[in-house]
Amino acid sequence: MADRSSAEHRLWLRSFHQAAPGAPRLLFLPHAGGSASFYVPFSKALSPAVDVLSVQYPGRQDRLAEPPATSVQELARGVLRALDERDDTPLALFGHSMGAMVGHELARLLQDAGRPPAVFFVSGRRGPSVERAEDVHQGGDARLIEEVAKLDGTHEALLQDEDILRMILPALRADYRAVETYRRTPGPRLDCPLVALTGDADPRVTPEEARTWSEETDGPFELHVYPGxxxxxxxxxxxxxxxxxxxLRRLGPGTGAAA
Known part of the structure; x- marks a missing residue:
């Protein structure tokens, strides 16, 4: 069990900076087409006061040779396997876009296991109760690239490099498939605090849609809207x-924000 857990940890989780002893732990879950390295600047800024981990999904960067996952639930189960079940250090989650969906499924799995997150930050994604018909993953490469360019999350030069596109398109299409085919399954609401963050000009989610995350928890809820x-x-x-x-400071050690 220990060997498997350690191997899964190395496969799925990245740590970029040293944390101070007893620092609160925060797990970042990337967006569709994203990788763990997207959160290097966040890790640098938060460390050593926060113990930052970032998820590396299969099919990209150092996991390029692996087939990408095709469902949100599959990704959540993979991350859960990477978290040592014997480690009782409370864990905060931060998921952006697709990462918010993966984080929600992960939070539900953790709660079912008696290890609910200390707090769940959801970013750039409407609540799971707001369903929308989307089929970008079924279109051609040009449509997929156009959609990604609209969101301004990938440098334009990368989208014009054919060699890079050949490497990133399979994982990107699989991520879009996971997002667009996801449907929330019935289950208990979360118990943890939930903090929703979004941009006021996000073409994929309105502030009102971000507010529907309040339906997913019985704990405290906050919504913060930023320019962008x-x-x-x-x-x-x-x-x-x-x-x-x-x-994390407000939660304090009594509610699990510190180890």
Whole structure:
């Protein structure tokens, strides 16, 4: 069990900076087409006061040779396997876009296992009760690239490099398939605090749709709207970091924000 857990941890989770002993732990879950390295600047800014981990999904970067997952639930189960069930250090989650969906399924699995997250930050995604028919993953490469370019989450030069596109398109299409075919299954609401963050000009989610995350928890709920589009958290990085730090500080060791 220990060997499997350790191997899964190395496969799925990345740690970029040293944390201080007893620092609160925060797990970042990337967006569709994203990778663990997207959160290196966040890890640098938060460390050593926060123990930052970032998820590496299969099919990209150092996991390029692996087939990408095709469902949100599959990704959530993979992350759960990577978390040592014997480690009782409370864990906060931060998921952006697709990562919010994966984080929600992961939070439900953790709660079922008696290890609910200390707090769940959801970013750039409407609540799971708001369903919308989407089929980008069924279209051609040009349509997929156009959709990604609209969201301004990938540098334009990368989308024009054919060699890079050949590497990233399979995982990107699988991620879009996971997002667009996801349907929330019935189950208990979360018990943990839930903090929703979004950009005021996000073409994929309105502030009203972000507010529907309040339906997913019996714990405290907050909504924070920032200037910007789908990737508002790049331009508003300092404000987002301040929100994370203040939330973890407010929770304090009594509710699990510190190990």
């Amino acid at each position: 589009g789908h990737f508002y958290l790049r331009e508003q990085q300092q404000a987002v970091l301040s929100r994370i730090e203040s939330t």
